[in-house]
Amino acid sequence: MSTDASSTSVRTEVDTPVFSVAGLWKVFGPKAERVPADPELAALSAAELRERTGCTAAIRDVGFDVRKGEVFVIMGLSGSGKSTLVRCLTRLIEPTAGTLAIDGEDVRAMDKARLRELRRHRAAMVFQHFGLLPHRTVLDNVAYGLEIQGVGRAERRERAAAFVAKVGLEGMEQRRPAQLSGGQRQRVGLARALAVDPEVLLFDEPFSALDPLIRRDMQEEVVRLHREEGRTMVFVTHDLSEALKLGDRIALMRDGRLVQLGTPEEIVGSPADDYVRAFVRDVPREQVVTVRTAMRAASAEETADGPALPPDATVAEAIEAVARTGSPARVMDEGRCLGVVDHDRLLRVVAGTEQGPGRRAPEAGQRPERHDKAA
Numbered sequence: 001m002s003t004d005a006s007s008t009s010v011r012t013e014v015d016t017p018v019f020s021v022a023g024l025w026k027v028f029g030p031k032a033e034r035v036p037a038d039p040e041l042a043a044l045s046a047a048e049l050r051e052r053t054g055c056t057a058a059i060r061d062v063g064f065d066v067r068k069g070e071v072f073v074i075m076g077l078s079g080s081g082k083s084t085l086v087r088c089l090t091r092l093i094e095p096t097a098g099t100l101a102i103d104g105e106d107v108r109a110m111d112k113a114r115l116r117e118l119r120r121h122r123a124a125m126v127f128q129h130f131g132l133l134p135h136r137t138v139l140d141n142v143a144y145g146l147e148i149q150g151v152g153r154a155e156r157r158e159r160a161a162a163f164v165a166k167v168g169l170e171g172m173e174q175r176r177p178a179q180l181s182g183g184q185r186q187r188v189g190l191a192r193a194l195a196v197d198p199e200v201l202l203f204d205e206p207f208s209a210l211d212p213l214i215r216r217d218m219q220e221e222v223v224r225l226h227r228e229e230g231r232t233m234v235f236v237t238h239d240l241s242e243a244l245k246l247g248d249r250i251a252l253m254r255d256g257r258l259v260q261l262g263t264p265e266e267i268v269g270s271p272a273d274d275y276v277r278a279f280v281r282d283v284p285r286e287q288v289v290t291v292r293t294a295m296r297a298a299s300a301e302e303t304a305d306g307p308a309l310p311p312d313a314t315v316a317e318a319i320e321a322v323a324r325t326g327s328p329a330r331v332m333d334e335g336r337c338l339g340v341v342d343h344d345r346l347l348r349v350v351a352g353t354e355q356g357p358g359r360r361a362p363e364a365g366q367r368p369e370r371h372d373k374a375a
């Protein structure tokens, strides 16, 4: 999504944040509120803070917007504050300080009824431990959220059946959770969250208990659902490759702080500090750098011929196209040729020796748009 300040009205609508978070803190421990309020305490390291106050700052002064329709990934190592952060969004964990809004509405000011409504209708959570009801069938588990919403039996079963099919479990409606594999159970959890048609889906490390092949299936399922429905998603993971695969943007957390927020290409191409650099060192650049970044100006001859790729295609995809046809690939946007990528450009990205935007910190408005991560 564009961050261009001179946005058109369409862009303004697209840019309306679903969640807006600013100066958010979550401190566990005695008299937690004094920590964000006192600059001296707020500046202490985790160990010093614990020693001085007995408190743990799980989230420290974090701010970001989640834009409509994006997959927003919160990533970091164990203990960096990811789960706490995603739970703060619907106040499953109560923030200590800061502001938090959904569609412009102050979440911290919501009363119990409004919060319940928020969690049931607007922001549904998919947990790692799927929380299925063991004595209910797949269909009834998926219908459960609708039952809570007061939807009548016939309608909820019909809607639940459609979502069971949507996540690829057709024919298993009458099974119980114990009769399913881990991946199938996770699909039931996903269908249950989808069935209530929330504005935003929150995932807390939903796939970390799954074996790698099933995990990849589920990631593809999320990409597919996102492509089909365009639903906003906030996805917590400690796995960098999962983050790069799913995220339109990634918020990288360390010790409760947000150390970098950007597209996968920005995070890999322009790490904010040595910590992020070390984190992304082994990522194959061709899988995240886009042709928009790698391209050069095209000659008149080159604009007329050659394979065509959208600007957000990865260099890996371009390598395939160029290898197949033997000629430079054109980067096309709405029928216009923006530039070309040839052997030389592509090899430079793989070797990590290219000059240009991928090596600079992208400025606002220059961010590559990523529509179709699975392509």
Ligand SMILES: Nc1ncnc2c1ncn2[C@@H]1O[C@H](COP(=O)(O)OP(=O)(O)OP(=O)(O)O)[C@@H](O)[C@H]1O
Binding pocket: 028, 029, 056, 057, 058, 076, 077, 078, 079, 080, 081, 082, 083, 084, 085, 238
């Ligand atoms: N209820 C609690 N009381 C005290 N400290 C807590 C509590 N919950 C979390 N913490 C601490 O807050 C920090 C962040 O925890 P959190 O669970 O959010 O991390 P995480 O990044 O999700 O980790 P993981 O990937 O291991 O789940 C950790 O230091 C943790 O020990």
